[in-house]
Amino acid sequence: MHSANARLAIEQASKKAPKRKARRTREERSEETRRNLIQAGARTVGRYGYEKASVARITAKAKVALGTFYRHFNSRQEFFDQLLPAMGDHLMDFLRTRVDPGVVGAEREEQRLRAYFSFLEEHPWYHRLLNESEVMAPRAHAAYLELMAAGLVRSFHRGQKRGEMAAFKEAELRTLAYIVMASRVYLATQWGGYKGKNVTPPNDVLNTYTKFIQRALFD
Incomplete structure (x- = not known):
């Protein structure tokens, strides 16, 4: 009888006890540290520029030791390249x-533009990171442009499967992607997330962009 009561008490206690969180693996902890360094590095470059973004400043922002940085990256330049x-x-x-x-269609591209400005509002330093990379981290700059262009090309491919953009050949989509990317970047020089400004363009600017995209790509 006593043993039955004891088992019941143990079962009830085990149900009430909070479950322990699974321990993260070494790889998961390492990846989290790397992400923290990337975020800290981006903010540091955004504030000071690449030239003054020292490893000491980056690790201080990430709240890790200098040695931790070099366990993930062989050099500051390798870090900038990634x-x-x-x-x-x-x-x-x-x-x-x-x-x-x-x-x-064009409405989707308008939503992309609005989302881009929302991102810049949250990361007002982003364009300094992008613009200075052309000189300070040219490999990263080239890889970034290809990454963004490839994303747009995939979107355009999906659009063509829906019957959109029939006037353009597949070989032209990459050029179109760069044209759209350039329009976003140069609008950002006048509005949100550039030189400390955090301003979403007024509706007439967004409507003009959408009209241009509609006539250029989808009519």
Whole structure:
């Protein structure tokens, strides 16, 4: 009788006890540290520029030791070469969460532009990271442009399967991607996320962009 009561008490206690979280693997901890360094590095470059973004400043921002940095990257330049493409992946993930998958055509591109400015509002230093990379991290700059262009080309391919953009050949899609990318970047020089500004363009600017995209790509 006593043993039955004891078992019941143990079972009840085990149900009430909070479950322990599974321990993260060494690889998971390492990847988290790497992500923290990338985020800290992006913000440091955005504030000070590449030239003054020292490893000491980056690790202080990430709250890790100097030695931790060199367990993940062989040099500061190697870090810079990976920094912008990693942030490009982050930008693309952000855009995907802000664009309605059911929207197509020019309206979809308008949503992408709005999402881009939303990203710049949250990361007002982003364009310094991008613009200075052409000189300070040219490999990263080239990889970033190809990453973003490839994403747009995939979107254009899907559009063509829906019957959109019939006037363009497949070989022309990459050029179109760069044209659209350039329009976003230069609008950003006048509005959100550039030189400390965090301003979303007014509706007339967004409407003009959508009209241009509609006539250029989808009519």
